[in-house]
Amino acid sequence: MANDLENEARQRALARIREARGQASQDADHRMGLLAAGDRTALARAISLVESARPEDRAVAEALLQRAASGAGKALRYGITGVPGAGKSTWIEAAGLDLIQRGHRVAVLAVDPSSSRTGGSLLGDKTRMSALAQHPQAFVRPSPSGQTLGGVAEATAETALLCEAAGFDRILIETVGVGQSETEVRRMTDVFLLLLIPGGGDGIQGIKRGILEWADAVWVNKADGGPERQEAAKSALAIYQGALSLLSAPAEGAPPLFGTGSARDAAQVRGLVDQLEARLQVAAENGQLQARRKHQMGASLEALLAAESLRRVRNHPDFNAAWRRLQDEGQHGQILPYEAVRRLLEGLN
Ligand SMILES: Nc1nc2c(ncn2[C@@H]2O[C@H](COP(=O)(O)OP(=O)(O)OP(=O)(O)O)[C@@H](O)[C@H]2O)c(=O)[nH]1
Numbered sequence: 141m142a143n144d145l146e147n148e149a150r151q152r153a154l155a156r157i158r159e160a161r162g163q164a165s166q167d168a169d170h171r172m173g174l175l176a177a178g179d180r181t182a183l184a185r186a187i188s189l190v191e192s193a194r195p196e197d198r199a200v201a202e203a204l205l206q207r208a209a210s211g212a213g214k215a216l217r218y219g220i221t222g223v224p225g226a227g228k229s230t231w232i233e234a235a236g237l238d239l240i241q242r243g244h245r246v247a248v249l250a251v252d253p254s255s256s257r258t259g260g261s262l263l264g265d266k267t268r269m270s271a272l273a274q275h276p277q278a279f280v281r282p283s284p285s286g287q288t289l290g291g292v293a294e295a296t297a298e299t300a301l302l303c304e305a306a307g308f309d310r311i312l313i314e315t316v317g318v319g320q321s322e323t324e325v326r327r328m329t330d331v332f333l334l335l336l337i338p339g340g341g342d343g344i345q346g347i348k349r350g351i352l353e354w355a356d357a358v359w360v361n362k363a364d365g366g367p368e369r370q371e372a373a374k375s376a377l378a379i380y381q382g383a384l385s386l387l388s389a390p391a392e393g394a395p396p397l398f399g400t401g402s403a404r405d406a407a408q409v410r411g412l413v414d415q416l417e418a419r420l421q422v423a424a425e426n427g428q429l430q431a432r433r434k435h436q437m438g439a440s441l442e443a444l445l446a447a448e449s450l451r452r453v454r455n456h457p458d459f460n461a462a463w464r465r466l467q468d469e470g471q472h473g474q475i476l477p478y479e480a481v482r483r484l485l486e487g488l489n
């Protein structure tokens with residue numbers, strides 16, 4: 141009798157799950173159709189959906205992302221990083237307009253790990269990239285920072301997938317190169333540009349060593365407005381080049397490009413875009429691009445696994461009590477952190 145009731149309840153629950161999945165799948169099909177037709181409002185809505193923390197949205201978002209992922213991989217992703225005010229948005233605007241002239245459709249995702257920094261960067265970026273933001277072949281959008289499972293990189297990668305599904309084949313991702321997000325964003329871009337400015341003090345301007353090591357191109361910006369500025373940019377570049385030559389050579393790919401220039405000078409930006417596009421083409425032909433993406437996929441899986449494991453542990457019904465107990469013991473020096481974690485995990489089965 142009890143078994144029958146349990147069975148019935150289980151069947152009903154399964155039916156509800158199936159129905160919800162069916163609805164999510166229909167909803168995703170509909171949204172995918174709009175995206176494929178290049179509907180920008182649908183793209184903006186799809187991005188909000190993917191950024192949403194509500195579980196019911198997540199089901200549709202995942203179904204949509206699955207559809208977007210099949211057939212994806214042709215869009216090329218640029219990462220542009222650098223200290224605040226280095227000229228990233230200015231460079232992106234010029235590069236984006238240039239890529240459009242070459243026949244591409246350009247999406248810009250601005251990852252802002254500290255939106256408090258500018259008090260709302262969307263407005264700032266849209267006004268700084270006004271020509272690009274208004275262009276019918278472009279889409280400019282800030283990306284969330286770390287709300288979603290897996291953090292900035294996963295959220296940005298998902299947004300990029302949606303942009304690709306909507307027909308954007310060049311995706312430019314702006315990050316500030318002093319925090320955590322740029323190392324993550326490096327994991328999901330095909331080419332990585334580091335923008336620096338002259339006279340930044342002690343050489344590396346708080347940019348983390350890994351960033352300098354990973355860059356496919358290092359460009360000292362604002363080399364304009366007179367010979368003095370150009371000299372300053374050149375000597376800054378020499379310092380960065382020297383610093384980089386002390387570091388180990390990158391395992392794969394060609395050595396980084398180095399240059400100075402002005403993001404306000406369209407011809408100079410075009411010159412760099414030429415070089416980056418050429419590198420991307422070579423990398424696609426000799427398999428390096430695919431190898432890089434495979435490596436990135438591995439890193440993404442690890443990040444997701446870590447985030448999901450942590451989420452499950454934290455959501456365990458016994459977690460809070462066990463956690464408090466261990467913290468108390470730890471505070472009194474009775475237990476080593478490693479031992480505490482082991483005991484905590486053992487207690488959650
Ligand atoms: N002289 C000169 N000014 C530049 C150049 N590039 C950018 N600027 C100016 O520098 C300021 C900051 O430029 P942005 O492009 O907004 O810099 P950003 O790196 O995107 O800044 P955040 O997003 O706030 O980190 C703006 O006033 C730009 O006009 C350049 O090559 N030369």
Ligand SMILES: [Mg+2]
Nearest residue numbers: 228229265314
């Ligand atoms: Mg900017």
